Amino acid sequence: VMSFLDTWLASFLAAGSISSLYYANRIFQLPLAFFAIALSIAIFPTVSKKIKAKEIESAIVEFKKGFWILLYLLTASVVGGIVFSNEIIWLLFERGAFTRENTYIVADVLTMYMIGLIPYGLNKLFALWLYANHQQAKAAKIATLSLIVYAIFAISLIKPMGAMGLALAGSITGFVSFYLTIKHFGVDKMVQIINLKETIRFALLLALFTLLLITIHNLWIHI
Numbered sequence: 001v002m003s004f005l006d007t008w009l010a011s012f013l014a015a016g017s018i019s020s021l022y023y024a025n026r027i028f029q030l031p032l033a034f035f036a037i038a039l040s041i042a043i044f045p046t047v048s049k050k051i052k053a054k055e056i057e058s059a060i061v062e063f064k065k066g067f068w069i070l071l072y073l074l075t076a077s078v079v080g081g082i083v084f085s086n087e088i089i090w091l092l093f094e095r096g097a098f099t100r101e102n103t104y105i106v107a108d109v110l111t112m113y114m115i116g117l118i119p120y121g122l123n124k125l126f127a128l129w130l131y132a133n134h135q136q137a138k139a140a141k142i143a144t145l146s147l148i149v150y151a152i153f154a155i156s157l158i159k160p161m162g163a164m165g166l167a168l169a170g171s172i173t174g175f176v177s178f179y180l181t182i183k184h185f186g187v188d189k190m191v192q193i194i195n196l197k198e199t200i201r202f203a204l205l206l207a208l209f210t211l212l213l214i215t216i217h218n219l220w221i222h223i
Contacts, residue, residue, distance in 0.1 A: 005150070009154055016105070020102075036120070040066075043065075046062055048128075051133060079213055089107045108164050120174040120178075135184065143177075
């Protein structure tokens with residue numbers, strides 16, 4: 001439904017806006033499928049089995065492993081996707097009628113999409129908890145609220161930002177959806193998953209990785 005609304009709203013924008021969203025979204029979906037969906041599918045049977053056996057603490061341990069692995073993979077994808085957005089679009093699509101100007105436009109849209117990759121990806125993981133606990137009604141409620149949030153932000157941002165605004169609206173919706181999922185998952189369980197030592201290590205590695213990619217981009221690889 002959100003994709004349909006996305007396309008419908010983009011039809012009111014300048015020519016090429018639908019294509020810009022389509023190309024950028026294709027890149028956005030790659031890490032989401034390869035990392036978030038794949039990892040979620042991999043750990044779901046184990047987590048579901050432990051929850052069914054009332055081994056909640058053991059299930060949380062499995063979630064913790066999945067959370068940190070996925071967070072590192074998604075974060076690396078976000079940093080790389082944003083820093084090398086122009087280069088990625090240039091390499092994959094710039095040929096024929098797809099000009100350098102088109103590359104820059106699609107790269108900007110991709111950047112807006114990538115902002116929401118982490119919450120979207122993590123939401124895939126934590127939504128499993130709801131399904132494993134047979135809370136499909138809550139998952140459906142979150143999806144409905146997320147659609148409403150998207151519609152509000154999309155309509156608000158489409159005029160000042162165009163296609164970028166629609167992509168950003170999707171990213172904002174990802175954060176809202178993740179917040180709602182965590183709320184149902186339980187803050188107490190989330191605290192068990194996130195610890196200070198691991199968070200500090202993550203922040204340091206993120207800073208170093210970001211600095212490395214920016215340096216590589218500025219010195220050797222840029223268009």
